Amino acid sequence: xxxxxxxxxxxVIKHDEGLCPKPVFCSFYRRELETLYKVxxxxxxxxxxxxxxxxxxxLLHEEGRLLYGMIxxxxxxxxxxxxxxxxxxxxxxxxxxxxxxxxxxxxAILSERKLIVVPRIAEEPRFLDRLGVYDPNRPFIGxxxxxxxxxxxxxxxxxxxFADKFLEDNAKLMQMIASLIGxxxxxxxxxxxEQDKLREERDSLRRRVKRQHGFENIIGETDAMRLxxxxxxMVAKWNTTVLIRGESGTGKELIANAIHYNSPRATAPYxxxxxxxxxxxxxxxxxxxxxxxAFTGAVSLRKGRFEQADGGTLFLDEIGEITPAFQSKLLRxxxxxxxxxxxxxxxxxxxxxxIAATNKDLEAAVEAGTFREDLYYRLNxxxxxxxxxxxxxxxxxxxxxxxxxxxxxQQGRTLILKDSAVRLLMRHSWPGNVRELENxxxxxSVMSPDGVIDRDVVSLSGLPEKTLVGVPAQPxxxxxxxxxxxxxxxxxxxxxxxxxxxxxxxxxxALEEAGWVQAKAARLLDMTPRQIAYRIKILGISVRRI
Amino acid sequence: xTEQLAKRTHAPLYTVECASHCQLVEFQKQEYEKARLNxxxxxxxxxxxxxxxxxxxxxxxxLLQKPLNxxxxxxxxxxxxxxxxxxxxxxxxxxMGGALDEALEFGHEAARTLRLSLPExxxxxxxxxxxxxxxxxCLIISADRIDAxxxxxxxxxxxxxxxxxxxxxxxxxxxxxxxxxxxxxxxENGATARSVGVISRVGADRTxxxxxxxxxxxxxxxxxxxxxxxFYTAWQSSPHHAGLGLAIARQIVAxxxxxxxxxxxxxxxxxxxxSLPAC
Numbered sequence: 001x002x003x004x005x006x007x008x009x010x011x012v013i014k015h016d017e018g019l020c021p022k023p024v025f026c027s028f029y030r031r032e033l034e035t036l037y038k039v040x041x042x043x044x045x046x047x048x049x050x051x052x053x054x055x056x057x058x059l060l061h062e063e064g065r066l067l068y069g070m071i072x073x074x075x076x077x078x079x080x081x082x083x084x085x086x087x088x089x090x091x092x093x094x095x096x097x098x099x100x101x102x103x104x105x106x107x108a109i110l111s112e113r114k115l116i117v118v119p120r121i122a123e124e125p126r127f128l129d130r131l132g133v134y135d136p137n138r139p140f141i142g143x144x145x146x147x148x149x150x151x152x153x154x155x156x157x158x159x160x161x162f163a164d165k166f167l168e169d170n171a172k173l174m175q176m177i178a179s180l181i182g183x184x185x186x187x188x189x190x191x192x193x194e195q196d197k198l199r200e201e202r203d204s205l206r207r208r209v210k211r212q213h214g215f216e217n218i219i220g221e222t223d224a225m226r227l228x229x230x231x232x233x234m235v236a237k238w239n240t241t242v243l244i245r246g247e248s249g250t251g252k253e254l255i256a257n258a259i260h261y262n263s264p265r266a267t268a269p270y271x272x273x274x275x276x277x278x279x280x281x282x283x284x285x286x287x288x289x290x291x292x293x294a295f296t297g298a299v300s301l302r303k304g305r306f307e308q309a310d311g312g313t314l315f316l317d318e319i320g321e322i323t324p325a326f327q328s329k330l331l332r333x334x335x336x337x338x339x340x341x342x343x344x345x346x347x348x349x350x351x352x353x354x355i356a357a358t359n360k361d362l363e364a365a366v367e368a369g370t371f372r373e374d375l376y377y378r379l380n381x382x383x384x385x386x387x388x389x390x391x392x393x394x395x396x397x398x399x400x401x402x403x404x405x406x407x408x409x410q411q412g413r414t415l416i417l418k419d420s421a422v423r424l425l426m427r428h429s430w431p432g433n434v435r436e437l438e439n440x441x442x443x444x445s446v447m448s449p450d451g452v453i454d455r456d457v458v459s460l461s462g463l464p465e466k467t468l469v470g471v472p473a474q475p476x477x478x479x480x481x482x483x484x485x486x487x488x489x490x491x492x493x494x495x496x497x498x499x500x501x502x503x504x505x506x507x508x509x510a511l512e513e514a515g516w517v518q519a520k521a522a523r524l525l526d527m528t529p530r531q532i533a534y535r536i537k538i539l540g541i542s543v544r545r546i
Numbered sequence: 547x548t549e550q551l552a553k554r555t556h557a558p559l560y561t562v563e564c565a566s567h568c569q570l571v572e573f574q575k576q577e578y579e580k581a582r583l584n585x586x587x588x589x590x591x592x593x594x595x596x597x598x599x600x601x602x603x604x605x606x607x608x609l610l611q612k613p614l615n616x617x618x619x620x621x622x623x624x625x626x627x628x629x630x631x632x633x634x635x636x637x638x639x640x641x642m643g644g645a646l647d648e649a650l651e652f653g654h655e656a657a658r659t660l661r662l663s664l665p666e667x668x669x670x671x672x673x674x675x676x677x678x679x680x681x682x683x684c685l686i687i688s689a690d691r692i693d694a695x696x697x698x699x700x701x702x703x704x705x706x707x708x709x710x711x712x713x714x715x716x717x718x719x720x721x722x723x724x725x726x727x728x729x730x731x732x733x734e735n736g737a738t739a740r741s742v743g744v745i746s747r748v749g750a751d752r753t754x755x756x757x758x759x760x761x762x763x764x765x766x767x768x769x770x771x772x773x774x775x776x777f778y779t780a781w782q783s784s785p786h787h788a789g790l791g792l793a794i795a796r797q798i799v800a801x802x803x804x805x806x807x808x809x810x811x812x813x814x815x816x817x818x819x820x821s822l823p824a825c
Binding site for chain 2: 077200203204207210211214234235237238239240262264265266267268311351363366367376377380381382383
């Protein structure tokens with residue numbers, strides 16, 4: 001059997017007699033439950049505290065139950081209670097009000113850690129009316145917000161419409177909402193902390209990568225390299241397409257890294273792709289992405305490198321290897337910044353800086369018709385030419401020391417590069433450029449049991465003999481005239497006179513100066529030919545016959 | 547700022563006998579401080595001017611270089627097609643009557659002239675610097691502008707900051723640019739309040755971090771890297787900005803091996819953070 005419960009809003013609902021002895025209460029609790037339901041829905045919607053706070057307060061205000069709701073949270077830095085949001089009749093919130101713990105009625109709720117219910121706010125001595133939104137004739141309820149522990153972290157306050165018999169129940173409702181808000185804050189704080197941790201880790205990794213790719217890690221004191229550095233510095237800060245040209249192994253990728261990490265986009269994504277590594281159609285899906293079902297095996301939507309690098313830099317290595325059909329697609333992205341995913345018809349717009357690199361003779365390719373002329377000019381707006389190692393032989397001593405340091409770090413031991421080895425290295429023509437030098441030194445370091453890399457070890461590691469026989473690419477003297485080297489090493493022209501070098505090094509230096517004529521070397525060292533022959537024998541110097 | 551104002555209004559109390567002497571010392575201190583600040587201000591203005599000039603000339607050089615590069619490529623290709631692949635060996639061959647080459651020569655000459663007028667790079671010696679002192683100087687120097695715009699500055703300085711290596715003046719120039727930017731932002735449409743927050747604290751990985759937040763309209767996500775490019779400006783209310791400020795700030799920070807970026811903040815407005823390696 002059921003009875004009808006007439007409510008204040010003339011709503012008609014049905015209830016069991018036992019559960020609903022008084023119709024007015026019945027409707028109140030029903031609406032209370034509904035409010036709670038809506039609030040919990042709102043709180044679950046988003047993790048942004050500011051958004052959800054505004055929504056919840058508006059809901060409570062518009063329902064006409066709890067007017068001018070306010071949420072304050074304790075600021076850990078200042079120890080003040082700051083207003084997160086307050087419902088106001090005017091849309092803007094400009095007042096910058098905060099409370100000390102214990103200050104005013106809001107502060108009192110925080111310090112006393114309990115619910116405060118005031119039937120008429122004007123009669124409350126602690127009420128400061130700093131906000132000027134509360135009606136002095138209405139009641140006021142303030143509930144502390146707890147985050148699991150005993151210490152409240154904030155206050156949730158509002159004004160019920162009437163000081164009627166439901167005031168206590170309203171207070172309970174407020175307490176419930178406050179604990180719901182507390183839960184939401186707890187969750188959003190946990191997520192925030194997690195995000196902060198990840199961001200910190202990302203920043204620290206980014207800093208490390210940036211340190212590794214700065215100018216300090218590109219060695220070069222010669223004019224050719226200085227020109228490159230100047231160009232990189234100038235180009236880096238502008239958002240322009242850059243073409244890096246140079247033989248393989250000259251460090252084109254290092255330059256591309258330096259450009260990205262010294263540009264305003266240093267904190268944005270940086271992606272690399274070797275165009276020669278993929279066939280045409282794979283390249284397209286790799287760069288532009290594909291829609292789900294675009295081709296067999298395209299089981300899901302995939303974002304291409306262009307989309308991933310949006311706002312950042314894309315490094316396209318071996319740009320000379322792509323086919324004319326693909327060149328036209330690339331041209332469109334370069335010109336308009338627009339492309340479509342494979343199998344898609346929606347045009348995407350991206351802001352990506354392109355750095356391209358090639359070792360191919362593009363002019364010849366243009367002439368032969370394998371490289372589009374318009375793409376060639378589009379790429380060529382800022383070209384950086386990397387000098388080959390042959391053109392910067394003077395950098396070899398420093399490069400050698402830098403690479404030896406790097407290899408030593410990888411192998412976990414200290415390696416020492418002797419001058420005799422450097423002199424040998426400087427006679428090679430290095431068709432494979434710095435990469436070849438690095439490989440050569442790595443081989444030599446493996447061959448050296450004690451970590452000392454001298455002439456013998458380098459020649460043992462297989463520096464081709466025939467290039468050695470040829471005319472030295474550079475005259476010998478400037479070998480050690482590099483400022484840093486000069487501080488620790490003696491000048492080369494009298495290396496055999498230097499007392500600090502060990503005897504073996506001095507004999508080798510003298511022999512080299514003398515063109516491996518033992519009698520001449522003996523004169524340089526102020527020895528007899530017999531003496532020097534004996535030393536060559538006991539020091540185990542392998543004599544080069546020219 | 548508030549600390550400064552407080553000092554001014556509450557003059558220290560002295561006992562009668564030492565009053566004249568103490569006041570004299572105090573007065574001398576104030577005069578000395580005033581003179582120091584004036585000197586710093588003058589050197590900062592000079593240094594900033596130099597940075598501006600360099601940035602403008604660099605920009606002009608770059609803008610000149612772009613068409614020159616394309617023309618060079620064009621000229622090379624013309625030469626190849628007109629005179630055969632071994633064009634360098636046939637000296638008499640000049641496509642277009644050498645007009646293109648002549649134009650190129652003029653261009654390169656102009657670039658050379660411009661390069662000569664670049665201000666000399668006078669990088670002063672780097673010394674350990676307390677960044678809080680630099681911030682304080684910048685706030686005092688900008689005090690008039692801050693007051694005139696009715697802006698409330700909230701500076702939260704971490705008291706025990708490690709020193710950073712820099713040159714006394716450039717670091718102040720950089721901070722001043724960021725502060726000026728924040729003040730400008732508050733004058734823009736869409737500013738929600740009139741407050742600037744300055745935070746100096748210890749960052750991760752042995753860095754010192756300075757963040758300057760303003761309650762201006764904020765910077766679009768898409769423009770967050772663009773604003774550091776030279777000649778990019780997003781100011782609406784005052785069109786007479788060359789768009790060099792943040793580019794210079796970025797250059798200074800990069801020279802100090804630091805980072806500058808625009809971060810998310812809790813409040814509306816932009817939040818520019820600089821982190822510099824501590825020494």
